[in-house]
Amino acid sequence: MPADVLLEIEDLRTHFLLEDGDVRAVDGVDLRVRKGETLAIVGESGCGKSVMARSILRLVDPPGRIMGGRITLHRGDGPVELVGANRKLLRQVRWRDIAMVFQEPMASLSLVHTIGSQIVEAVRLHENAGKAEARRRAIDLLDRVGIPMPQRRVDAYPFELSGGMRQRAMIAMALSCRPGLLIADEPTTALDVTTQAQILDLLADLQEDLGMAIMLITHDLGVAAQVADSMAVMYLGRVVEYGPAEQVLSAPRHPYTQALLRSMPRLGRAARTRLTAIKGMVPPPYARPGGCAFHPRCDSVLAGRCETVTPRRVPVDEREVSCLLYDEQEVNA
Numbered sequence: 001m002p003a004d005v006l007l008e009i010e011d012l013r014t015h016f017l018l019e020d021g022d023v024r025a026v027d028g029v030d031l032r033v034r035k036g037e038t039l040a041i042v043g044e045s046g047c048g049k050s051v052m053a054r055s056i057l058r059l060v061d062p063p064g065r066i067m068g069g070r071i072t073l074h075r076g077d078g079p080v081e082l083v084g085a086n087r088k089l090l091r092q093v094r095w096r097d098i099a100m101v102f103q104e105p106m107a108s109l110s111l112v113h114t115i116g117s118q119i120v121e122a123v124r125l126h127e128n129a130g131k132a133e134a135r136r137r138a139i140d141l142l143d144r145v146g147i148p149m150p151q152r153r154v155d156a157y158p159f160e161l162s163g164g165m166r167q168r169a170m171i172a173m174a175l176s177c178r179p180g181l182l183i184a185d186e187p188t189t190a191l192d193v194t195t196q197a198q199i200l201d202l203l204a205d206l207q208e209d210l211g212m213a214i215m216l217i218t219h220d221l222g223v224a225a226q227v228a229d230s231m232a233v234m235y236l237g238r239v240v241e242y243g244p245a246e247q248v249l250s251a252p253r254h255p256y257t258q259a260l261l262r263s264m265p266r267l268g269r270a271a272r273t274r275l276t277a278i279k280g281m282v283p284p285p286y287a288r289p290g291g292c293a294f295h296p297r298c299d300s301v302l303a304g305r306c307e308t309v310t311p312r313r314v315p316v317d318e319r320e321v322s323c324l325l326y327d328e329q330e331v332n333a
């Protein structure tokens with residue numbers, strides 16, 4: 001493993017145990033996040049992006065359960081394993097090592113506390129800061145994320161702010177303990193295009209200042225193309241293509257990545273177009289097709305093979321692609 005890996009996910013499986021059967025929302029994800037990089041996770045809605053991200057901080061509620069796999073965080077004081085971590089370690093890791101922001105800021109902001117008191121609490125929980133010092137930090141952070149008049153806004157309640165300002169406040173809170181990794185799950189999806197661009201710029205600035213890594217989850221390839229160093233394409237709970245963003249975008253190898261990009265022909269000009277029609281629909285995860293789960297929708301399907309053989313990860317350039325087309329043993333079988 002290269003020395004610059006911050007977070008390593010191996011064969012992660014998170015299922016929802018329902019009466020009618022298991023929903024395999026995450027079904028064997030392998031990924032790495034390097035220090036300081038932006039990794040974009042892309043894929044159509046329902047492919048398991050959010051459940052995967054929430055699994056990292058163990059924020060999946062029952063009947064969701066992590067069934068297996070390993071999540072290793074490489075901290076300054078050595079590696080820690082998060083799947084088996086106790087509550088004490090998890091509390092320490094949340095905010096200080098890994099912070100998370102969501103599409104809907106109200107999911108992480110309390111309605112009944114001021115923005116400032118919530119940041120103060122986060123700072124004091126993790127660092128030996130006095131009240132006055134923590135409040136100064138809160139005002140600094142609000143200023144840093146571009147909230148005007150931070151001395152006043154620090155005492156505002158979330159409902160007193162606009163959607164874009166609330167998103168900024170949530171980012172300020174997430175950064176209060178200077179995490180090494182920020183997980184942002186569709187952070188700009190609910191915002192208008194102008195505010196979206198501002199928030200993406202803000203994240204890029206903060207990343208440079210703080211040297212933090214960002215895992216950016218988005219269904220929007222245009223957003224990913226704008227900011228990502230690396231890219232992981234997810235389909236039905238698995239990563240099907242993973243590697244340097246520029247390679248994945250300029251010469252996609254997995255038929256699913258190719259279809260995603262075709263659905264968005266002019267990257268750059270149509271930078272914020274939503275992903276649209278790919279042949280067929282994402283099947284529900286309890287009806288996961290056998291073999292390669294993408295085969296019913298795939299234009300390049302190998303008859304008699306893709307329906308039955310689960311593709312391995314094979315290296316292609318600097319990428320990993322899970323597709324029989326690139327697996328010589330299979331193609332020659």
Ligand SMILES: Nc1ncnc2c1ncn2[C@@H]1O[C@H](COP(=O)(O)OP(=O)(O)O)[C@@H](O)[C@H]1O
Nearest residue numbers: 016023025044045046047048049050051052285
């Ligand atoms: N609480 C839940 N109970 C049952 N199924 C769930 C629950 N949460 C998510 N899922 C299922 O897990 C799959 C992955 O969901 P999600 O990670 O939210 O997808 P994405 O973020 O890629 O849009 C979906 O099929 C979804 O229906």
Ligand SMILES: [Mg+2]
Nearest residue numbers: 049050051186
């Ligand atoms: Mg999601």
